[in-house]
């Protein structure tokens with residue numbers, strides 16, 4: 001019996017199955033507490049216990065695992081989460097577990113409606129919620145059970161805090177029923193060297209004592225219960241000197257993706273050489289009204305400051321589709337991802353764009369960062385020229401655009417004639433190339449950055465950038481894959497921008513290959529028939 005999911009972390013392993021307990025059910029909303037003040041007063045200490053446990057776990061972890069545990073600990077201690085739960089106890093008479101449940105769900109809903117990266121943080125807040133509820137109820141927290149022997153973990157989805165704490169000596173492989181290739185679980189599994197397959201529909205209903213998991217092909221197979229354990233060969237922790245280049249000195253900047261001051265500090269701490277994508281809309285997902293220029297200036301400067309003297313690409317608001325902003329919401333649309341989003345919003349409201357550009361210019365001088373600006377969702381060279389003119393009129397020296405629509409990839413040459421640089425958003429470029437909603441697990445295999453059709457578009461862009469002598473970065477999740485980073489370099493990409501946890505591994509991966517090797521791998525990958533063969537080719541394995 002076999003099934004197929006999305007391969008997210010390489011290697012083959014076989015061993016006995018251990019299932020991760022499902023999260024706690026919904027806590028009851030009665031009886032109303034006799035003493036609401038006393039009931040509300042239990043919430044703060046419970047969150048502190050959870051935050052302290054996560055912090056303690058982070059001390060035993062290292063690198064990105066530690067960062068993720070600390071971020072989750074910070075979520076547990078979020079004063080807004082706690083005060084809303086306390087209010088629900090006092091004002092609405094809810095028991096404390098129910099109150100934290102509702103408070104956390106409110107936050108989760110906001111994140112989910114933001115889509116993309118933020119939507120993937122929903123699992124983090126739900127994990128914090130369940131840990132606090134367990135603490136309030138005095139029961140064992142949900143999560144990974146202690147493993148006595150090396151095992152294959154099977155879960156519906158795994159919280160980042162659980163994944164970060166996995167011991168690669170005990171976890172042979174990881175298989176999840178849900179999840180997408182851009183989830184924290186995927187990122188962490190790769191970092192830990194644990195073979196992993198996500199979106200393996202049906203794995204929870206498999207009645208298997210042991211599984212054989214192939215993190216290269218995504219195939220998960222029932223194995224004999226007495227078959228010998230097979231351990232994947234894991235790579236060691238990444239060593240990187242902090243300067244993005246191939247072993248023969250070809251420079252490829254390794255940059256951070258950020259949306260908040262905390263992200264920026266994490267990226268700087270991870271050694272990012274700058275920022276390749278500052279998602280400004282992340283600052284305003286909750287804003288009812290357009291923030292003033294002064295408010296925007298302060299918000300942007302707080303993100304730019306850790307990168308004083310370094311290059312930062314600020315992206316103008318990418319409102320619409322999965323990231324609606326209340327002050328820029330378009331008419332209801334039948335297909336929002338194909339509607340008025342990104343730069344298209346600015347065509348109707350150029351005044352909003354101009355105010356944002358003024359704030360960015362001010363924040364650049366406040367922070368001392370070397371700021372460039374780019375637009376999201378650009379389809380044509382004429383749109384790119386329109387945007388670049390406005391950026392320059394605002395006194396910002398460097399203007400670029402994102403390439404995340406196939407038409408823009410096919411017009412890379414003409415676009416590069418009118419801007420200073422381009423940056424490829426592979427998350428959306430994959431979504432639009434394959435007509436596959438990036439939020440839908442059912443089409444996750446199409447939204448795979450190893451799809452040769454997507455990489456062929458990247459080659460067009462890389463060639464156009466080389467001919468123009470201008471930079472072409474990648475800032476979609478594709479850039480966070482250390483192996484794919486080599487392929488992108490071979491295709492002519494000049495910078496890679498990713499979430500902080502991936503920085504070191506990508507820098508280390510590039511430092512061990514020459515540019516000629518990257519080019520050779522890229523040429524072979526482009527000729528691969530499918531993503532599985534492409535991955536195998538890049539790993540130097542026999543694709544046959």
Ligand SMILES: C=C(OP(=O)(O)O)C(=O)O
Pocket residue numbers: 116117277279318404424425426427428429475476477
């Ligand atoms: C980086 C990208 O932009 P976002 O994920 O914010 O849509 C992308 O589409 O790849």
Ligand SMILES: [Mg+2]
Pocket residue numbers: 376404425427428
């Ligand atoms: Mg995008």
